[in-house]
Structures are given as structure tokens and as C-alpha cells.
Amino acid sequence: MKSVVGFPRIGPQRELKNYVEGYLEGKVKKEELEKAARDLRKYHWLLQKEYGIDLIPSNDFSFYDHFLDHAVMLGAVPAAYRILEDEIDCYLALAKGYQRDGIDLKALPMKKWFFTNYHYLVPTLTADTEFKLSSDKPFTEFKEAWHEGIKTKPVLLGALTFLKLARKTGVDIYNKHFWEKMLEVYIEILCHFNTAGADFVQIDEPVLVMDLEERDRRFLKEFYGALLKNKGKTRVILQTYFGDIRDVYQEIVSLDFDALGLDLVDGKLNLELISQYGFPEDKLLLAGIVNGRNVFRNNYQTSIDILQKLAHYVDKGRIVLSTSCSLLLVPYSLKYENELDEKVVPYLAFAEEKLQELSEIEEIFLSGDFSKHSFYLKNAELWNLVATDQSGEKEKEEENEYIRVPAWEERIKVQKEALQLPFLPTTTIGSFPQTPDVRAMRGRFKRGEVTKEEYESFIKAKIERVIKFQEEIGLDVLVHGEYERNDMVEFFGENLEGFVITKNGWVQSYGTRCVKPPIIFYDIKRKKKLTVDYIKYAQSLTSKPVKGILTGPVTILNWSFVREDMPPDRVAMQLAQVIKEEVLDLEKEGIKIIQIDEAALLEKLPLRKSEHKTYFDWAIKAFKAVCAGVKPQTQIHTHMCYSNFDDYLDEIARMDVDVITFEAAKSDFTLLDGIRESSLQAEVGPGIFDVHSPRIVPVEEMEKLITRMLEKIEKDRLWINPDCGLKTRKEEEVFPTLKNMVVAAREIRKKF
Numbered sequence: 154m155k156s157v158v159g160f161p162r163i164g165p166q167r168e169l170k171n172y173v174e175g176y177l178e179g180k181v182k183k184e185e186l187e188k189a190a191r192d193l194r195k196y197h198w199l200l201q202k203e204y205g206i207d208l209i210p211s212n213d214f215s216f217y218d219h220f221l222d223h224a225v226m227l228g229a230v231p232a233a234y235r236i237l238e239d240e241i242d243c244y245l246a247l248a249k250g251y252q253r254d255g256i257d258l259k260a261l262p263m264k265k266w267f268f269t270n271y272h273y274l275v276p277t278l279t280a281d282t283e284f285k286l287s288s289d290k291p292f293t294e295f296k297e298a299w300h301e302g303i304k305t306k307p308v309l310l311g312a313l314t315f316l317k318l319a320r321k322t323g324v325d326i327y328n329k330h331f332w333e334k335m336l337e338v339y340i341e342i343l344c345h346f347n348t349a350g351a352d353f354v355q356i357d358e359p360v361l362v363m364d365l366e367e368r369d370r371r372f373l374k375e376f377y378g379a380l381l382k383n384k385g386k387t388r389v390i391l392q393t394y395f396g397d398i399r400d401v402y403q404e405i406v407s408l409d410f411d412a413l414g415l416d417l418v419d420g421k422l423n424l425e426l427i428s429q430y431g432f433p434e435d436k437l438l439l440a441g442i443v444n445g446r447n448v449f450r451n452n453y454q455t456s457i458d459i460l461q462k463l464a465h466y467v468d469k470g471r472i473v474l475s476t477s478c479s480l481l482l483v484p485y486s487l488k489y490e491n492e493l494d495e496k497v498v499p500y501l502a503f504a505e506e507k508l509q510e511l512s513e514i515e516e517i518f519l520s521g522d523f524s525k526h527s528f529y530l531k532n533a534e535l536w537n538l539v540a541t542d543q544s545g546e547k548e549k550e551e552e553n554e555y556i557r558v559p560a561w562e563e564r565i566k567v568q569k570e571a572l573q574l575p576f577l578p579t580t581t582i583g584s585f586p587q588t589p590d591v592r593a594m595r596g597r598f599k600r601g602e603v604t605k606e607e608y609e610s611f612i613k614a615k616i617e618r619v620i621k622f623q624e625e626i627g628l629d630v631l632v633h634g635e636y637e638r639n640d641m642v643e644f645f646g647e648n649l650e651g652f653v654i655t656k657n658g659w660v661q662s663y664g665t666r667c668v669k670p671p672i673i674f675y676d677i678k679r680k681k682k683l684t685v686d687y688i689k690y691a692q693s694l695t696s697k698p699v700k701g702i703l704t705g706p707v708t709i710l711n712w713s714f715v716r717e718d719m720p721p722d723r724v725a726m727q728l729a730q731v732i733k734e735e736v737l738d739l740e741k742e743g744i745k746i747i748q749i750d751e752a753a754l755l756e757k758l759p760l761r762k763s764e765h766k767t768y769f770d771w772a773i774k775a776f777k778a779v780c781a782g783v784k785p786q787t788q789i790h791t792h793m794c795y796s797n798f799d800d801y802l803d804e805i806a807r808m809d810v811d812v813i814t815f816e817a818a819k820s821d822f823t824l825l826d827g828i829r830e831s832s833l834q835a836e837v838g839p840g841i842f843d844v845h846s847p848r849i850v851p852v853e854e855m856e857k858l859i860t861r862m863l864e865k866i867e868k869d870r871l872w873i874n875p876d877c878g879l880k881t882r883k884e885e886e887v888f889p890t891l892k893n894m895v896v897a898a899r900e901i902r903k904k905f
């Protein structure tokens with residue numbers, strides 16, 4: 154048998170994005186939106202059926218985010234949003250905020266989903282949370298598929314993952330009084346599926362691969378012990394992914410689940426757990442061997458090895474071949490890539506190709522002598538990969554090559570002297586709205602419809618306009634707007650050697666925002682300057698400092714697909730070298746402030762604490778390698794967003810930057826207390842408005858925020874800026890807010 158944990162849902166050409174955004178803008182009718190969603194689901198189910206997948210997921214679809222779907226289904230959303238009676242409107246208000254007819258609702262905060270670049274919306278659980286089955290989405294989708302002749306495996310988010318990943322104020326999630334009602338909802342759902350005739354239900358508990366405590370184990374036993382009494386004829390799969398379940402393996406196998414899904418790609422230790430503790434004879438084992446979060450072909454030899462080892466402990470007939478996690482994290486299909494480097498294509502597998510891999514591996518596994526199987530032979534041939542320099546240059550490095558001199562206290566004085574900025578300097582994070590004309594022009598340039606010169610003068614005109622705007626509203630540190638960049642990582646991928654860029658390799662990042670992660674396939678080199686010309690041009694237009702914006706090495710690495718045989722620390726160091734060359738070139742051209750974005754520094758932080766140190770050591774070293782050679786008066790900024798930096802401020806301090814801006818607008822500034830208590834010395838710019846909401850923020854509101862920030866951070870250490878880049882916003886939404894931001898900063902300055 155073959156199982157898929159989850160399938161991408163945005164549509165092969167990001168269709169869903171256009172429908173949802175169209176609906177929000179009033180251009181698409183609700184019926185059209187719903188029909189588009191039904192069509193996509195149908196397409197996904199039939200495709201999986203075509204490849205012979207036995208356990209096809211449903212309820213893995215989402216208009217915006219599956220975590221939000223789950224919160225809504227459990228009734229775990231603030232009552233204020235229920236003022237919007239329409240289900241979709243209420244849902245989208247939670248996702249995007251809602252400002253109309255005197256109603257002003259903020260969007261829920263977002264956080265990164267484990268170590269991926271997918272962001273989920275974070276509901277808050279309070280003493281007022283009343284769990285109650287509040288949506289029939291999973292049932293509707295099950296029926297819909299049944300109508301197509303497919304009996305799906307509905308997917309539900311697990312209780313512990315939901316509780317641990319939600320925000321809590323004033324509640325103890327382990328207290329039975331708190332979760333009892335939620336259990337009732339899960340029971341109701343399970344009973345419903347039992348009645349509807351579902352053979353399988355999949356409960357996702359990725360949180361089980363993290364460090365767990367006794368109370369987590371107790372919760373699992375109590376909660377699932379009670380829930381599973383109600384499963385009737387439906388077989389319940391406990392699905393885990395992103396690692397191994399060493400802290401709960403024994404508890405889990407002793408529970409009455411019918412199947413256990415284990416990740417054998419990121420969770421190599423799972424195999425050892427099985428060999429050490431055995432695997433119960435009454436359960437199916439869903440063996441996650443096809444990597445759901447990378448785009449490279451499976452190495453059949455490796456997979457067959459794993460399966461053969463498993464077969465010592467589990468009958469072949471009870472082993473179900475599976476993806477290691479949801480395919481949500483990879484693009485749809487290679488069939489839309491007609492311009493890819495031919496040498497690279499055979500090494501790639503997107504979601505659709507992964508379905509095929511499952512079929513092929515199953516065939517090989519079940520055939521007697523696999524080593525003669527044609528699928529096996531063809532795959533084995535591939536793995537004589539093109540060589541890279543990854544082993545070079547190593548170990549010669551001296552730690553002090555990465556230390557910036559003089560120390561921060563000295564540098565910051567020199568910089569303040571050189572820059573002459575007012576206190577509470579105002580700035581932005583780099584990108585300005587990518588208006589339709591910018592996107593259209595880029596498209597035309599890429600299709601060869603306009604010349605390089607025409608394209609460049611278009612971008613320059615944009616830069617001129619945005620510099621003017623920033624001067625007019627009185628920002629202190631300006632940016633060039635990043636108009637030349639489709640995406641902060643893809644742009645670098647396109648312009649550096651070593652990357653492969655897809656045409657259509659879209660992956661959902663959050664809601665309707667999709668990214669096209671570049672693929673790192675060869676050694677990385679910089680053959681030309683990447684950003685210098687435009688930034689230099691921007692600086693030539695103004696006497697105010699223009700901040701040069703670059704993407705940092707760790708973020709480029711983490712937002713690319715990297716060949717599995719390339720050690721990430723080596724790739725990071727190669728990237729650091731090329732970004733450093735760019736930094737030095739910017740400095741040479743008189744750029745006084747350089748921001749090296751590390752939005753994704755924490756993203757690939759291992760889920761287990763015991764592995765953190767190794768990760769931070771090489772990641773921070775790569776970052777420092779970029780900055781080590783710059784002059785003391787050149788101010789180095791970094792920007793981070795949407796991750797739990799609160800817990801890692803001392804590590805972030807080791808990056809030794811001069812200024813750090815970060816996303817905090819949606820998280821009530823709890824971070825500021827942490828900053829005060831941490832070893833971080835840098836000046837800080839906690840974003841004062843949420844760039845993902847179209848809401849225009851009034852001056853007074855921002856004044857209040859600044860005042861609150863000043864209670865926690867000294868006035869000479871505080872910067873005023875939005876919480877992230879403005880690329881995805883509309884000018885008419887964001888220009889007034891920026892203007893208000895500058896006014897608010899000025900008003901506060903007057904009070905000193």
C-alpha cells in the first residue's frame with residue numbers, strides 16, 4: 154500500500170492565490186471561489202489515484218492555512234470575529250484582518266511551521282475558549298471525494314500539536330478541565346467519520362518529534378486513550394513527521410492506534426526505535442521514505458535498505474510506503490518545467506514525481522530480486538552525481554577571521570558620529586510594494602519583449618520615485634525598494650552561479666503568498682556584482698543614507714532546496730564568501746549602512762535542543778564571515794521575522810550586528826523584555842506595524858506603541874520601522890501608514 158501525508162493545495166499555477174485574493178478584492182464571487190476550490194481538490198485526488206496511491210488525504214486543502222482551519226473547526230477563535238456571519242469572511246478576517254463598515258479586526262499572528270518556510274496562523278487559547286465543533290469542512294471534503302469514487306483518508310491536526318503550537322494566555326493546556334471539551338469535539342468528528350464509512354483517519358502529531366516531557370506523555374495517554382475508544386470501524390493513523398519520536402515511542406505503540414506514520418528521512422532514529430522496542434503486530438507501519446520537503450529524486454537503494462531493515466520487525470504486508478511528510482512543501486510537477494537545465498532534471502522530483510516514486514519503490518520492494526529491476530537500475534545509475542568543491546578550503550579557518558573589530562561599543566560611537574541620525578531613526582525593511590507594473594515589466598523582460606536597457610531604466614525610474622517619496626515623508630534611512638527582485642532569495646539564486654531556477658516551482662509560504670525556492674546544485678560563485686548598481690544609483694539621488702539590502706547566507710541556504718549530499722555548513726560558507734564580496738563592493742561605493750537579512754536564520758534550527766549548538770555554531774560563523782572585513786563606521790543591520798527569536802536572543806547576540814530589526818507588531822512586544830535581559834547589545838527596531846495587514850495604522854496608535862516600547866528600550870537604542878518588507882502590500886495601503894509612522898516618531902521625539 155501507498156500513502157500520501159498531504160498534497161499541495163495552491164494549484165499547479167497558484168490558481169488558489171488568484172481566487173482568494175480576487176475574492177478579498179471583491180472581484181471574484183463566493184461561488185466562483187468555492188468552485189475553484191472544489192476543482193482543485195478533485196484534481197489532487199484524481200492525480201493521486203492515477204498513481205495508485207491507496208491512502209489519499211482529504212481535508213489537507215485549505216483556503217489559507219490548515220492550522221487556522223483546525224482552530225476554526227474547534228471553535229477556538231475569539232468571539233469578536235463572529236460578528237462576520239459568513240463563514241469564509243470570518244475565516245479570512247482571522248487570516249488577513251478586516252476593516253470595513255466600522256469593524257476593525259486584526260489578523261492572527263503567524264509563525265513558521267517547524268523548520269519549514271510554511272507559516273501557520275497562531276490562535277490564542279484563553280480561559281474563555283469554548284471548544285465546540287464549528288465547521289463541517291472535513292466532512293464536506295470527504296463526501297466530495299466519495300462523489301468522485303474516492304474514499305479518502307481525512308486528515309486532522311492532532312490535539313497535542315494544536316495545544317502546544319497555539320498561543321496560551323492564562324491557561325494550562327495539560328489541565329484536563331481545559332481540554333475535556335476539545336476531546337469531545339474530536340470524538341464527535343471521529344464518530345462522524347465512522348458513520349460516514351471512512352476506513353482511515355489520519356491524525357497529525359508532528360510535535361511528537363520534539364523534546365517532550367512527562368506531562369506530554371501523560372496527556373497523550375489520557376487524551377488518545379479516551380478518543381480511540383470511539384473510533385468504531387474507522388482505523389486511526391497517528392502520523393508523525395520532521396524527525397523521530399524517541400521521547401514517546403513506547404507510549405505511542407501501546408495506544409490503540411491502528412497505524413503509525415514515521416518519518417524515515419528526517420527521523421533516521423525511528424528505525425533504531427523499532428529495532429530496539431519492536432513494532433506491535435496489530436498495527437500498520439507507514440514508512441515515510443520519500444522526502445516530502447526536498448525536490449531531489451529518491452535514492453532507491455537507500456529506501457530499499459531502510460525497508461528491508463524494517464521488514465525484520467514488521468511483516469512486509471503491514472508496511473505502507475509513504476511520503477516522509479506532507480508534499481505541501483514541494484512544487485507540483487516537473488511537467489511545467491520546460492526550460493530547466495537538462496543535466497539537472499533527472500535528479501529532481503516534485504510532488505507528482507514523488508507519487509510515481511512511491512509506486513516504483515513499492516514495485517521494487519515487492520519484487521523478488523530488486524537489484525535486477527529496471528526501475529532500480531535506472532535510479533542507481535543517477536547517483537554518480539556531478540562533483541562539487543564542497544570538501545575544499547575546510548579547517549584552515551581561524552576563528553578570528555570572523556570577528557569584527559573594534560567591538561560593538563566602539564563601532565556604534567563611530568557610526569553615530571558618521572551618520573548623524575536623530576534618535577528614534579525611522580526606516581523600512583527594504584522592499585516597497587511590487588505594483589502590477591513592476592511585475593508586468595519583469596515578465597516582459599524575462600520573455601525578451603523589452604531590452605535590458607529598457608528594463609533597467611524602468612527600475613531606475615521606480616527607484617527615483619520611491620526615493621522621492623521617502624524623502625517627502627521624512628524617513629531617516631532610505632532604501633532603493635528592491636524593485637529588481639522578484640524574491641529576496643530567488644533574486645540571488647538567479648544571479649549567482651551554482652543555482653538552478655524553476656519556472657513554476659511554487660510553494661506556499663503563507664496564505665496566498667507563494668515562493669519559488671531556487672535549487673542549489675553546484676558550487677556557488679559570484680561572477681558579477683548583484684545589487685551594487687541600483688543601490689549606488691539610489692544613493693546618488695539623495696543626501697540621506699541609503700541602506701544597502703542583501704540576503705544573508707543562512708537565509709539563502711534555508712530558502713533554497715539544497716542537494717542532500719552537500720553539507721549545509723559548507724554551502725553556507727560558500728554563500729557567505731559571495732555575499733561578503735558584495736558587501737565590500739557596496740562599502741567601496743560609499744554605502745554607509747548595509748542590511749544583511751537573515752529572516753530564515755532560525756528556520757532550520759534542529760527541533761531537538763541537543764542539536765542546537767552545532768547548528769548555531771556554523772550558521773552564525775557564516776553570517777559573521779560576511780561582516781568581518783567591513784569598516785567600523787559601516788553600520789551592519791540584520792532583519793529577522795516570524796520565528797521564535799525570544800528563545801535565542803543570546804545566540805542572535807553572537808551575530809554581533811550593529812542594528813537588528815524584527816517582526817514584533819503581532820506579538821505584543823513580549824520580545825522586548827527578553828531583549829533587555831539578554832546579552833544582545835545591538836540597537837533594535839521592533840516592527841511597529843504588521844505588514845501583512847492592509848490596515849492603515851493611525852498616528853496615535855503608533856505613538857502609543859512607541860511609548861510602550863520606550864518603557865522597555867532606551868531612546869538611543871530604538872529604531873522605528875515596519876515589521877517586514879512591504880513588497881506584498883499596495884501603495885495606497887502602506888504609504889499612509891509609513892507617513893503616519895514618521896509623524897508618530899517625530900511627535901515622540903518632541904517629548905524629550
Ligand code: MET
Pocket residue numbers: 582583584585635641702750752792794877878879880
Ligand atoms: C521576509 S524578510 C524580507 C526582507 C526584505 N529586505 C524585504 O524588505 O522584503
Ligand SMILES: [Zn+2]
Pocket residue numbers: 582752792793794816876877878
Ligand atoms: Zn521580514
